[in-house]
Amino acid sequence: xxxxxxxxxxxxxxxxxxxxxxxxxxxxxxxxxxxxxxxxxxxxxxxxxxxxxxxxxxxxxxxxxxxxxxxxxxxxxxxxxxxxxxxxxxxxxxxxxxxxxxxxxxxxxxxxxxxxxxxxxxxxxxxxxxxxxxxxxxxxxxxxxxxxxx
Numbered sequence: 001x002x003x004x005x006x007x008x009x010x011x012x013x014x015x016x017x018x019x020x021x022x023x024x025x026x027x028x029x030x031x032x033x034x035x036x037x038x039x040x041x042x043x044x045x046x047x048x049x050x051x052x053x054x055x056x057x058x059x060x061x062x063x064x065x066x067x068x069x070x071x072x073x074x075x076x077x078x079x080x081x082x083x084x085x086x087x088x089x090x091x092x093x094x095x096x097x098x099x100x101x102x103x104x105x106x107x108x109x110x111x112x113x114x115x116x117x118x119x120x121x122x123x124x125x126x127x128x129x130x131x132x133x134x135x136x137x138x139x140x141x142x143x144x145x146x147x148x149x150x
Contacts, residue, residue: 037145038091038129044142049073052134052142061149062127070134072115079105079115082136086120091129097122099132124148 044052050073057066072079083102089095099122109117124130127150133143 037143038131040129040145040147042144042146044134044144046142052144054132054144054146056146059149060146062124065121065123067119067121070115070118070120072118074114076108076114079136081105083138084141085135085138086132087135088122088124088130088132090124090126091131093126095126097124102135102138 042054042056043050052073053071054068055071056068060066060068081104083104084100085102086099088097088099100120105115108114111117127148129145130148131143131145134141
């Protein structure tokens with residue numbers, strides 16, 4: 001009887017250690033994802049391929065209208081007939097603004113065969129770090145992170 005009790009204690013201890021180890025690994029992955037999510041960058045890369053590059057206004061500042069040009073690398077067929085929308089999130093306050101309401105893409109950028117030069121304009125209410133998320137048909141497509149001056 002004592003042997004079974006000791007064996008149960010050993011098994012429970014091993015499972016407890018494994019669970020703690022897995023939680024620590026998950027926590028580390030989560031912290032890494034969070035840091036990368038807010039790292040200032042003007043490109044979005046998936047599987048080693050750049051899907052989006054943004055060229056923001058060099059004088060990007062809060063409370064002033066600014067423009068940016070988005071350069072999508074996929075062919076126009078990836079976008080044709082789909083709704084494209086863009087939202088921005090402020091890191092410190094989690095405030096969300098709509099940069100572009102859903103718009104159906106029916107034509108390529110003027111003078112191009114794809115969305116090589118897709119212009120967007122907005123006014124951000126606060127300075128700081130903003131993460132822009134781009135959606136196609138309400139599914140996440142790409143993101144980028146910009147620092148907005150005061």
